[in-house]
Amino acid sequence: MALRKDYTRPLDLKHGRVDMNHGAGGRASAQLIEALFARAFDNPALREGNDGAVLPAPPAGHRLVLATDAHVISPLFFPGGDIGALSVHGTVNDVAMMGAQPLYLSASFILEEGLPLADLKRIVDSMAAAAREAGVAIVTGDTKVVEQGHGDGVFINTTGAGWLPPGRRLGGDLARPGDVVLVSGPIGDHGVAVLSKRESLEFETEIVSDSAALNGLTAAMLAAVPEGSVRVLRDPTRGGLATTLNEITRQSGTGITLDEAKIPVRAQVEAACELLGLDPLYVACEGRLVAICAPDVADPLLAAMQAHPLGQQAARIGLVTDDPHRFVQMATRFGGRRVVDWLSGEQLPRIC
Amino acid sequence: MALRKDYTRPLDLKHGRVDMNHGAGGRASAQLIEALFARAFDNPALREGNDGAVLPAPPAGHRLVLATDAHVISPLFFPGGDIGALSVHGTVNDVAMMGAQPLYLSASFILEEGLPLADLKRIVDSMAAAAREAGVAIVTGDTKVVEQGHGDGVFINTTGAGWLPPGRRLGGDLARPGDVVLVSGPIGDHGVAVLSKRESLEFETEIVSDSAALNGLTAAMLAAVPEGSVRVLRDPTRGGLATTLNEITRQSGTGITLDEAKIPVRAQVEAACELLGLDPLYVACEGRLVAICAPDVADPLLAAMQAHPLGQQAARIGLVTDDPHRFVQMATRFGGRRVVDWLSGEQLPRIC
Incomplete structure (x- = not known):
């Protein structure tokens, strides 16, 4: 006789595990949602408990910005973060890079049967903390469960919504010759932190992910200079700085020249990359941004970045x-020049 | 020597397979997005190619509705549908059930390494067709790839956004004693169609999923009766009609009595359920809705439903x-009465 679980008893968040019933839409699903998600994310829209969330009308003339990201990072917990916080940061940043203020997130979970509920609680609590810190509310969600061996612990999709003020437009197509390229801090920390944990590598100093919500930084930047003078904001996630810049030259029909000596990379990240055969230019960040701006605002924009806790090490x-080939080129530290191409192979799988 | 794939050659959509590079954010990712997703979903917001989509401001006073769903259905293709169309219908319906007009979808894909690109193309084309038919645009997206054995073909998250007119409010908490319960058509088709395919069962008549976008039906319903007289709209997906009604009685603090003889169930669905040991009341629909309305509008609302192609078999x-126990009860066809409880075990896993 099969033991029938009793879903009227409290959820055992210490020793329990996710089972297929948690995704079946019945009492077990309701219990998981109430005891875990609704409690951690609590807000008026979510509390309504309907199929979707009703949110306030925007200020007049404000446009809607939507961005979405699936998060499949492995391992789920890494130095400086976890899949929960990352799933908030990743999407908040995508909305912020459009020049909008992110306000609302949806969150959907694909859980693998057998996942310890204690791990799920830790992830959900981390998401809730990251959302509070970023000033966004998780207003609607969904939970599915797949059989053991058909998932990998937990995958999280978040979709973010925010309002874009009238007259503001940023986009990769707006870069133009003469504009200046800035980065908000050292690159590659996130990718190296995740890889070192995954491969159980030990470095003398622990490298910590840069995972962070950048909406405070982008708001400060956009307030510091005239509307229109910031052309592009983009976070160099998968594929790293090199790929992000190639996307922008392709969109805008321009070229970019980089000065290798000016690109901030932590010494321990550089050392780890050397050991691992990686190029930091292609390693993902989750709390950095690239800004492309009109030359006359580069100094005040850089100053605004450096005045913010998440941009202290910002650099030009x-x-x-003007390059019909749309190349990203780099003046190397040794006085040479090389083309920084798209990432064409696999740098780091499942990094976000 | 490992063969290095050439991602500058056209994507082989006939014989190719998803590999880890398609999720790495470099050239292979860009190729997959351009050759497959961007082409199928093409629209101005998506064409911009930025981190998120910028969408028009709503009409004055209109509120934002957001809804999200992860889709993990197995098998990916089933009689009457596939995971692609389903992922559009599921989320369009959640937005529509709030009384809003769904307009925009985000789509994010978690692909398993080895998935045939031909299957992915079929799914993406089906999504695109479903979106066109429902009048929504897929405006932003994301693609991740996980190693073989860590996913299951493809999982799709969609998040929907739409605008809710001023003064409109629907919700499970608004049901009140004396209100009438309507359903838009026969229940259980979707669940039985999926299960029959999964278990390779053959019935005399093929049972086809009811998967459909209901936003046209809800718009017609809401236009037919005075604002406020429709209290609740909800689509009985996972957990079926029984679970949906229990959610509503819990939210509103009411009870519901059903008349079994009036609930439309196709004869072949009933026969299949009997064979499989399932109760149709708990079997998922993906193209049906439950409406709860004021008694004086029940007749015109039912007439409006029956006049729509997706509501021809609608029934009261x-x-x-008024029930402090918040029970859903049913007068059976044999003159008895039984409590229709929450689904407490697992009826059908991975049905959506």
């Missing part, structure tokens, strides 16, 4: 050029 | 009652 790293 | 199936 290159220039947008 | 029960009444909201």
Whole structure:
């Protein structure tokens, strides 16, 4: 006789595990949602308990920005973060890079049967803390469960919504020759932190992910200079700085020249990359941004970045050029010049 | 020597397979997005190619509705549908059930290494067709790849956004004693169609999923009766009609009595359920809705439903009652009465 679980008893968040019933839509699903998600994310829209969330009308003329990300990072917990916080940061940042203020997130979970509920609680609590810190509310969600061996612990999708003020437009197509390329801090920390944990590598100093919500930084930047003078904001996640810049030259029909000596990379990240055969230019960040701006605002914009806790090590790293080949090129520290191409193989799988 | 794939050659959508590079954010990712997703979903917001989509401001006073769903259905293709169309219908319906007009979807994909690109193309084309038919645009997206054995073909998250007109409010908490319960058509088709395919069962007549976008039906319903007289709209997906009604009685603090003889169930669905040991009341629909309305509009609302192609078999199936126990009860065809409880075990895993 099969033991029938009793879903009227409290959820055992210490020793329990996710089972298929938690995804079946019945009493077990309701219990998981109430005891875990609703409690951690609590807000008026979510509390309504309907199929979707009703949110306030925007200020007049404000447009809607939507961005979405699936998070499949492995391992789930890494130095400086976890999949929960990352799933908030990743999507908040995508909305912020459009120049909008992120306000609302949806969150959907694909859980693997057997996942310890204690791990799930830790992840959900981390998401809730990250959302509070970023000033966004998780207003609607969904939970599915797949059989053991058909998932990998937990995958989290978040979709973010925010309002874009009238007259503001940022986008990769707006870069133009003469514009200045800035980066908000050292690159590659996130990718190296995740890889070192995954491969159980030990470095003398622990490298910690840079995972962070950048909406405070972008708001400060956009307030510091005239509307229109910031052309592009983008966070160099998968594929790293090199790929992000190649996307921008492709969108805008320009080239970019970088000055290698100016690109901030922590010494221990550089050392780890050397050991691992990685190029930091291609390693993902989750709390850095690239800004491309009109030359006359580069100094005040850089100053605004450096005045913010998440931009203290911001630097001017290159220039947008007139280049029909749309190449990203780099003046190396040794006085040479090389093309920084798209990532064409696999740098780091499941890094976000 | 490992063969290095050439991602500058066209994507082989006939014989190719998803590999880890398609999720790494470099050239292979860009190729997959351009050759497959961008082409199928093409629209101005998506074409911008930025981290998120910028969408128009709503009409004055309109509120934002957001809803999200992860889709993990197995098998990916089933009679009457596939995971692609389903992922559009599921989320469009959640937005529509709030009384809003769904307009925009985000789509994010978690692909398993080895998935045939031909299957992915079929799914993406089906999504695109479903979105066109429902009048929504897929405006932003994301793609991740996980190693073979860590996913299951493809999981799709969609998040929907739409605008809710001023003064409109629907919700499970608004049901009140005396209100009438309507259903838009026969229940259980979707669940039985999926299960029959999964278990390779053959019935005399093929049972086809009811998967459909209901936003046209809800718009027609809401236009037919005075604002406020429709209290609740909800689609009985996972957990079926029984679970949906229990959610509503819990939210509103009421009871519901159903008349079993009035609940439309196709004869072949009933026969299949009997064979499989399932109760149709708990079997998921993906193209049906439950409406709870004021008694004086029940007739015109039912007429509006029956006049719509997706509501031709709509029926009045029960009444909201004053019941402190918040029970859903049913007068059976044999003159008895039984409590229709929450689904407490697992009816059908991975049905959506």
